[in-house]
Amino acid sequence: CGVFGVVGVTDAANFVALGLHALQHRGQEAGGIVSYAPDAGFNSARRFGYVRDNFTKQSLMETLPGALSIGHVRYSTAGSKAAAIRDVQPFFGEFSMGGAAIAHNGNITNADALRRELIERGSIFQSSSDSECIIHLMARSLQRNIPSRMEDALRRVEGAFSVVAMTRTKLIGVRDPLGVRPLVLGKIGDGWALSSETCALDIIGAEFVREIEPGEMVVITAEGGVESSHPFRPQPSRFCIFEHVYFSRPDSIIGGRSVYETRRQIGVELAREAPVEADLVCAVPDSGTPAAIGFAHESGIPFGMGIIRNQYMGRTFIEPTEQIRNMGVRLKLNVNRALIRGKRVILVDDSVVRGTTSRKIKEMILDAGAAEVHFRIASPPTAWPCFYGVDTPQREKLLAATMSEDEMCQHLGVDSLKFISLDGLYRAAGEAEGRNAKCPQYCDACFSGEYPVKPADMIEKGFQM
Ligand code: SF4
Ligand code: MG
Numbered sequence: 269c270g271v272f273g274v275v276g277v278t279d280a281a282n283f284v285a286l287g288l289h290a291l292q293h294r295g296q297e298a299g300g301i302v303s304y305a306p307d308a309g310f311n312s313a314r315r316f317g318y319v320r321d322n323f324t325k326q327s328l329m330e331t332l333p334g335a336l337s338i339g340h341v342r343y344s345t346a347g348s349k350a351a352a353i354r355d356v357q358p359f360f361g362e363f364s365m366g367g368a369a370i371a372h373n374g375n376i377t378n379a380d381a382l383r384r385e386l387i388e389r390g391s392i393f394q395s396s397s398d399s400e401c402i403i404h405l406m407a408r409s410l411q412r413n414i415p416s417r418m419e420d421a422l423r424r425v426e427g428a429f430s431v432v433a434m435t436r437t438k439l440i441g442v443r444d445p446l447g448v449r450p451l452v453l454g455k456i457g458d459g460w461a462l463s464s465e466t467c468a469l470d471i472i473g474a475e476f477v478r479e480i481e482p483g484e485m486v487v488i489t490a491e492g493g494v495e496s497s498h499p500f501r502p503q504p505s506r507f508c509i510f511e512h513v514y515f516s517r518p519d520s521i522i523g524g525r526s527v528y529e530t531r532r533q534i535g536v537e538l539a540r541e542a543p544v545e546a547d548l549v550c551a552v553p554d555s556g557t558p559a560a561i562g563f564a565h566e567s568g569i570p571f572g573m574g575i576i577r578n579q580y581m582g583r584t585f586i587e588p589t590e591q592i593r594n595m596g597v598r599l600k601l602n603v604n605r606a607l608i609r610g611k612r613v614i615l616v617d618d619s620v621v622r623g624t625t626s627r628k629i630k631e632m633i634l635d636a637g638a639a640e641v642h643f644r645i646a647s648p649p650t651a652w653p654c655f656y657g658v659d660t661p662q663r664e665k666l667l668a669a670t671m672s673e674d675e676m677c678q679h680l681g682v683d684s685l686k687f688i689s690l691d692g693l694y695r696a697a698g699e700a701e702g703r704n705a706k707c708p709q710y711c712d713a714c715f716s717g718e719y720p721v722k723p724a725d726m727i728e729k730g731f732q733m
Contacts, residue, residue, distance in 0.1 A: 535562025
């Protein structure tokens with residue numbers, strides 16, 4: 269998901285709509301915006317579909333007045349997949365000291381247990397979303413102000429959370445102690461912005477100030493500026509390395525690094541680790557493109573646009589049902605036959621999850637007359653599900669959970685298949701010494717099976733680490 273908020277600018281909701289539009293790659297199912305104005309109180313709008321199809325209408329935006337606003341774009345990882353508007357964030361709660369709205373990116377790993385406990389004690393849940401727990405935990409806190417109630421609530425929550433929240437006067441941002449999901453601070457005129465990624469600061473002309481640190485809470489007012497605190501016990505950070513590989517936009521800066529540069533460097537590492545003789549390097553667009561550019565540069569094999577993407581389709585993976593996903597590949601990608609014919613082609617993609625995409629693409633490339641197809645993958649084999657906010661399927665459906673690299677190669681029917689090593693990925697992400705096995709610098713659980721936070725709910729459901 270993507271979260272965004274601004275304080276201290278006129279018609280803040282318009283800025284939030286723009287920010288969410290720039291974060292649309294983080295979630296395409298639905299979006300929501302809450303705003304506050306002293307004479308109009310809290311207002312909210314939650315809609316299915318793209319930001320641009322909803323939050324551009326003047327009649328809707330007029331209902332969201334004020335200088336303080338937050339928003340969310342949703343991609344369901346927890347809660348029901350069946351589309352329900354009640355699952356669309358931000359969530360809102362009314363407390364004795366006033367209202368508050370929250371938008372959450374990440375996944376709460378003890379949400380089932382918390383929900384059971386809260387329901388037993390009288391909470392009335394409105395949604396199936398894990399994020400709603402935060403509001404109910406806040407309601408039960410005895411603290412006198414909303415930021416302190418949020419601290420109380422979030423100390424009970426396990427897993428990954430980057431939260432943007434608002435009260436009548438304050439914009440609040442928090443990252444979980446491991447800093448699994450991103451969150452950045454920006455300055456716009458006399459106001460401030462919080463965003464999942466820097467690309468959304470760029471779109472509103474805000475200046476990137478800094479990242480919110482893992483375990484940090486910032487409370488921001490238009491007049492008073494940014495107050496920072498660290499409500500959690502400090503821990504070494506474990507930022508999601510898959511944000512670098514796939515999830516974030518390449519024009520964002522995360523962890524002080526350009527996502528594009530990391531991806532390009534992954535391609536360089538891949539070319540060193542798994543070279544192959546070929547005539548052409550192609551990307552599976554868009555997420556494979558920077559790595560393919562790096563691969564071509566390092567190998568000296570020319571880069572070409574062998575697969576063309578229809579810009580008007582969304583990300584296939586994020587379409588929640590299997591059926592749509594199966595069709596999605598052909599709706600979205602087409603082969604540039606004139607370029608491919610007769611060539612030995614290296615195809616660079618970001619990841620192999622179920623293998624559906626890779627199989628379809630291989631067929632398309634061979635149909636177009638390619639002589640050979642070699643897959644190079646910009647992440648290690650995805651052998652474990654993510655419980656921290658990226659929607660990987662159950663373990664059984666992950667190709668790499670049941671097959672070796674050779675078996676996957678056979679299954680996909682390609683001439684060769686190689687994944688970047690975990691160390692190579694870390695080097696590309698700026699860790700010159702590679703992965704520190706004793707204390708990994710990133711979360712890489714979907715590749716290594718080493719979960720930095722115990723997925724309590726899943727273990728209860730029988731998941732074996
Ligand atoms: Fe990111 Fe993978 Fe960790 Fe999930 S399991 S947070 S996708 S690195
Ligand atoms: Mg892809």
